[in-house]
Amino acid sequence: MKTIIHRANTRGHANHGWLNSFHSFSFANYYDPKRMNFGALRVLNDDTVAGGKGFGTHPHRNMEIISIPLQGDLQHMDDMGNSTVIKEGDVQVMSAGTGVSHSEYNKNSDSEVKFLQIWLFPNIQEVTPRYDQVTLTPIAVKNELYQILSPNKDDQGVWVHQNAWFHLGNFDQGSYETYTIKKKGNGAYIFVLEGNLIINEQKLDTRDGFGIWETNSFNIDAISDTKFLVMDVPML
Template sequence: MNTVLHKSNTRGNANHGWLDSHHTFSFAHYYDPTRMHFGALRVLNDDAVAPGKGFGTHPHDNMEIISIPLHGDLEHKDSMGNTAVIRQNDVQIMSAGTGIYHSEYNKNSDKPVKFLQIWVFPKEKNIQPRYEQKTYLPEDRVNKLQVVVAPTDSPESIRINQDAWFSLGNLKKGFQTEYAFHKKGTGVYAFVLEGSVTIQGQRLERRDGFGIWNTENLSIVADEDAEILLMEVPMN
């Protein structure tokens, strides 16, 4: 088994006033050659956008881009004609493929929007761009790992162009479970949204990240009420 630990206070930080972003992996002006990616997981940004502010129209191609709002409302517009607002408990994915333009703004004028911006290298390049979002009820992941992103079409999850699985869990103090890997050659990057958990004997606090690979399952214990995100991605 191999592991890598990224404590929350070791992340890169860029505070532009309208945007306060913490980078788990090298991004923009934050560069650490030891933190370029975890397998196919390229970007994990923990963003807070000021009221009424946001990212103007900009391009992407050949990347799987997942947005998970944690607080507030994020307005999305793109060159495929999609206009949507994503909120807490929503998960959004864009397969940028051959190329798209999009913008993201804080829909609220009175509070920041906080969300995770996640990029995953695609399995297949130059596909037709696509967009999908879905709302997941928090009560459906109490003491359960709820799969929200998967590589196949399913009414339960949104589809990613990669052999990747994302799971969210709201775990009560003392709850214990195991996570079984979906495929050989993958690793899991665990990110603690709130609370504290112990995974494979490693205690993790709020916003800590922990990558594990070369094993088949993980033991998870909630040391206190906790919210976690598990991202299983190919390591090659």
């Protein structure tokens, strides 16, 4: 078994006024050769966008891009003709493939929007671009992990061009679960959204990240009320 921990206060940070962003992995002006990715997980940005502000139209290619809103309303537009709003309790995915341009704005002028922006390397190049979003509220449960992303179109949540599975947890203090890695050669990166938990004797606090691989499973103990994301990805 191998592990790595990224404490919240060691992340890259960029504050542009309208955007306050923390980077778990190298991104934009933040570069650390030891923190380029965790397997297929290339980007994990923890973004807060001021009221009425956002990311203007910009292109992507050959990347699986996932957005998970944590607070507020995020307006999405792209050159595939999509114009949607995602909010807490939703998950959005965009396969950039052969190329797509999009923008993301805070729909509200009087409040912030907070969301996770996640990029995965795809396992197939130059696919036809696509967009999807789902509401997770009907499938959300307390005190057990629930799946929000997988490689399979017919599975719960959204799907991606990669052998990756994402699960969210909303655990009360004292809750416990053993997570089994979904595919041989994968590892898991756990990101704590709120609270504190222990994974295989390693204590994690709010906004800490923890990677674990070369194991079949690991234990999750909630030592406070906690919310967290488990990203099960190929180690490449």
